[in-house]
Amino acid sequence: MNYEFGSIEIASQQMILILQDLNTQMPFKNFVIVGDVGCGKSTMAEHIRKTIFKSQPVEILDYTPEMKTLPQPAIYMVSKLQWAQVKPLFETAVVIMMPTLNDRKADIPKLAKFFLQVLCLMHNLPVYKLTEKSVEMICQYDWSGNFYEFESILEAALQLAADEHSRGWIEPSHLNLNLNPKSLDFTVGLKLDEIERRYILQTLYFAHQNRTKAADILGISIRTLRNKINQYREEGYL
The missing domain is CATH 3.40.50 (Rossmann fold)
Structure with missing residues (x-):
């Protein structure tokens, strides 16, 4: 249902x-x-x-x-x-x-699409969409400000993309996110695959979704990283 x-x-x-x-x-x-x-x-x-x-x-x-x-x-x-x-x-x-919005990661892509549709109407702009890498970026971000921060960042990104005439796409460079590194909290009892997922996603995040750079940092092939990303997307983490 x-x-x-x-x-x-x-x-x-x-x-x-x-x-x-x-x-x-x-x-x-x-x-x-x-x-x-x-x-x-x-x-x-x-x-x-x-x-x-x-x-x-x-x-x-x-x-x-x-x-x-x-x-x-x-x-x-x-x-x-x-x-x-x-x-x-x-x-x-x-x-x-x-x-919280952080608890609703699986909803973030559709929420972003809806907010952008509304914002485009409000600003009399053609439809803008997030690129795949931009979607990955907002799914990994820590939304401590919940929907207020979410809408504010999307609106600023839309305005920047429109100013740059980016042909309807919002790139990671348009997203003004706080990229200060966070410590990874691995408590005793976590499964290895969960620790791996957290580490891979955070590395991708701070590499600005540059998969070549992230794969190099992680010491894995781009193909392996791509397979991991597809797996996390199917599991609702992206």
Whole structure:
């Protein structure tokens, strides 16, 4: 079964599980959406209103400590920092823990395509797309700023590509990403193939998707690296 959320077909496992659970819910309880700033709480609230409550009126509320009463049914949005403190108030509610953008790597290519379509319309530009290497780059990036950072970087890249008349393509050089090296955290218990994947992807990332350079650093052939990339793409890591 295919699941649509926020105008795209969902591929990430965490979001699929959330949407599967919501399909079993009825419009009688409170719904609480918990998450970091910019993780898509408002989009989830609208999704719940349209798919569960449908024509039934329901309020979407940002929870604040000043709230003395909690109307029911309603859809509440709660920050992750607040959740531990206010959790007892929502014991009978349906709780949705929103994943971060980093937890939704498999959705990033389709999200980027959708955002770029919207941005092109907003700026009266022809359709621009990310090159394959640009897609790999944004899939490997650490999106600590969630969707705010995601949209901002895509908009800046689109503007730069348009200024350079790049014929509808956004190249890695157009993406203003923070490329400061990160330490690799290999905790005891990780499988060797996971350690290998992390190391290969980070090497590719900091080689700006230059496969020849990355293969040279890794000490493997370009063909082996290409096979690894295809494998990671099939597994949802790219």
